[in-house]
Amino acid sequence: MTIRPLAAVAPFAARSLAALLLLVAALTAPGSAGATIWNPKTFTLDNGLQVVVVENDRVPAVTQMIFYKVGAADEEPGKSGLAHYLEHLMFKGTERHPNGEFSRLVALNGGQENAFTSQDYTGYFQSVARDRLELIMELEADRMANLILTDAVARPELDVVIEERRSRIDNEPGAQLDERAGAVLYLHHPYGIPIIGWKHEMEGLTTEDARAFYARHYAPDNAVLVITGDVTVDEVRPLVEKYYGPIPARGIAPRTRVQEPPPLTARRVEMASPLVRQPEWNRSYLAPSYLAGEADQAYALQVLSEVLGGGATSRLYRRLVVERKLASSAGTYYSPDTIDLSRFAIYVSPRDGVPVEDVEKAVDEEIAAVLAEGVDPEAVARATARLESAAVYARDGLQAGARSLGVAVAAGRSIADVEAWPERIATVTAEEVDAAARLVLRPERSVTAILLPEKPAI
C-alpha cells in the first residue's frame, strides 16, 4: 500500500475545493472519458445555453450541474478572489426566492447541493429525487438572471471567504508554499494567482465588484448545463426550454488572457516554518493541456504520469521508496483539463533523516535515465490498460460523468473529443511517452519547491 501525504497528492492544485474535486475527477476518470462510458446527448438553446444529458437509471435521482465559463483566471488585475466570492454570493437570493430560500428549498426536497470555482469555470450542482428536477431547474435558472446583492448579505460572506482562505492556506505552511510556487511557475499568466485570492485583494472586494462580475459573465450564452440521472433527454428538453429558454443571451465576449512567455529559467522556492516537522519536496513543470501548448502531447503525458508516479509499482515509488529507501512516498500529478498551460508535478516525502538534497538528486537521476534510455514499453502498456479500466469505475456514482463532461465542454472541447479519450489513451506508444518526457521534463520549465522545518535558534 502507498501512503500519500494529504497535502502532497496535488502539490499545487490543492488551493480550493474546486481544484480538489477536479483532482478527484481526474484520478477516477483521467481527463475525461468516452462515449462508451456515459453516452451523453447534447443540444443548444437559441439563447446559446449548451445542454448535456447523461441518462442513468440506477437510482431514481437526478443531478443538475451548471458551469459558467468564467473562473479565477478571468478576474481583472487587483480583484483576485472575485470569481470565488461571487460563487458564495450566488446563494444570497432573488426577488422570487429571497436570501436563504435556495438552500432551504433544496434541503426541504431532500436535495444535496454545493458549488465550486476553478481557474477556468464556476460550477453549481444539486442532486434530488427525479420528480424534483423541475424545482431545482426553476431555482438555478432564476439565479442565472435575477440575483440581488446587498451589502447586508455580501459583507458577512466576505468574512466567510477570508476564513476559508485561513483554513486552506494561511494555517498550512505546505499550502502557503504551493501558492508561492504557483506564482513563480506562471510568471505572467493569471493561473499564478490563487483561486481563493490574495488576502489583501480579497479584503478590498466590494458588493459592486460582485454585481459587475455577475452582470458580465453570468448568462445562458456563457454556460453549460449538465443533467445526469434517471431522466431522458426528451424529458429534460422541455424543462430546460421552459426555465432557461426565456433568459436572453447577453452577447458575452470570448475570454482573453495574457499568455506565458517562453520559460527560460529553472526556479526554486524554499520555505521553513516552525509548524513543519516533515520536509517535503516537489517540482512542477509547465506542461501542455488539451487546449494549450503542444496539445497533442496531453495523452502521452497522462501515460507518463502513470508510469512515473501512478501507484506502488510506478518508477519513482519503486526506485525511491522501495529500492533506495530514500523516501516514504513519491508520486506525480498531471491534469490536461485546463484551458491554458497546465503543470506536470512530481512530489516526494523524504524518509526521516534523509536530506532533501539526496531526494532531489535521486529524482534528477530517474528523470535523466528516462530521458536517456526511454520508458519501459511494458510499463506503458500496463499504464494504458489501467487507465482504460478506470472508465468503468467512472460510471459509478450519482453524479457520474457530470463533472468531467461539464469541465470539458465549458473549456471549449467537443463531446466527440471527450468521447475519444479511451482510444486515444490506448494508442499511446512508448516512443510518444519518451517524446512527451523530453518536451516537458526540462529544468527551464520548472519550479522546485522545498518545505523545511525551521532550524532551531542557536
Added chain:
Amino acid sequence: MTTRFAAALTVALALVLGIAAAPARAAEVHEVVSPGGITAWLVEDHSIPLIAVDFVFRGGAALDPAGKEGLAEFTSVLLDEGAGDYDSQAFQRTLEDNSIQLGFNAGQDNFSGRLKTLTKNRDLAFDLLRLSLTEAHFGADSVERMRAALLSSLSRSMENPDRIAAQAWWAAAFPNHPYGRPVSGTPESLAALDVADLRGFVDRRFARDNLVVSVVGDITPEALGPLLDSTVGTLPAQASSWDVPPAVLENPGSVTVVERAIPQSVVVFGDLGIARDDPDFYVAHVMNHILGGGSFNSRLYEEVREKRGLAYGIYSYLYPLDHASLIMGSVATQSARLAETVAVLREQWGRLAEEGVGETELDEAKAFITGSFALRFGSTDGVAGIVTAMQLQDLGIDYLDRRNALIDAVTVEDVRRVARRLLDPGTLTITVVGAPDPLPDGAIVKNAE
C-alpha cells in the same frame, strides 16, 4: 425563521408532504448464507460490471495494547504488501494490472476493509483478499518501509491543526481510556511494534465470529456463496475475546487551548450523546440535524456563518461508539473572534435545550432527512457502507423499509425532551488549537509542546 419566507415555505412543504417523497428504498438487501455457513448481506445491481465488498472485523484500535498504539493501523497498511506466492511488488502489480482496489482501515471499534473489482476479475480479486487476510508476509523490508511512511504521515499530522485539535479533544475527554489514545500511535509506539505484534494481531482479530460482510453489485447469491467460503472460510471460528471498559467522559465542560502560531483557531467540541440502540436515537438524529447537522441549513450554520461571517463552516454530528456515545462538532475562526464563536456555540447549544424546536423547523428537517435518503444509494460504495452499518448496529435487514417512518414519527415534544437530556453548554468539552485572543471563557492554555 423570519416571516418573509413563510409564503414560499407553505407551498414547498405542501409539495414535499403532499406527494410521495423520494422512494424510501433504493436497494433490496438479502441475506446470503454460504454452503460453509458464512453469512453476508447482498444488494444485487447488475447495471455496471462492478462488485464492491465491505468487510469488518469487530474490535479496533481501542484494543491496541498500551505502549503499542498504532498496531491496528500498522497492520492495515501491510496486508497488501506481499501475501501467498506474491511478494510486495507482485501483489501491488496484480492489483493494478487488474484494476482491483483493495484497502484496509483501522477505526476505534472496528477493523474494516473494502474490495472493489470489475466483474471479469472477480475470482482473482476475492483470492487476493483471501491471501491478504490469511497469508500476509509482513516481510522485514515492507514492515520498515511502511513504518517509515506511517512515521512520516504522523509527523505531518502533528502539523495539521484539525488533527491536533481532534487528538487533544480525545485526550482531554478520555485520559484513562483507550479512546483517549491516538489510533495512529505515537513515534515511540510505532518504533516499538515488531513483526510478532503484527502477526499476533492477525491471529487474534481475524475470525469468522467477529466478521461482518456486505456485498454490492454485479454478483448473484449463487456465485457469492462459494466465494465467501473460499475467501474467509479458513479463518478461525472465533476471535480472541476482549474487554474494553465503558469510557467515562472526564473533565466535562473544560476548554483546553493548545497554543500554535497560526492565524485561525481550530475548535473541536463534544459531549456525551446517545447510543445507537437507544429508543430516542432517531429523535437525537433529527435534533442534531437542526442544531448543526444540516450542511447549509442548521442553526449553528445560520448563526455562526450566515449572520456573523465567523467561519467557513460549522457542523455537529452524533458519534455512537461501542463504549461511549458522543455528540461532536468542529469550527474554525480567526484568533480575534474565537471567543465570540465559542460564545455563540454555547448559546445555541443551550437555546435548543431550553426552547426546543418549532413545528415548521422540525417538518423541514424531517423532509430533508427522509427525502435525501435515496441519494445515498447512488454508488456501490455508498450502498455497501449503509449495509455494513445496518449489520454492525443490528438495525435489521428490513431497516431500509422502516427508516423513514422512524424519522417521520419524531415530534416536537420528543425533540424538546431529548435536547434537554443531551445538550448542556456547561458540560460541552472544547479544545482549541491556535492563538485565540481574547481567550474563550474558562480556557486553560497548554504550551505548544
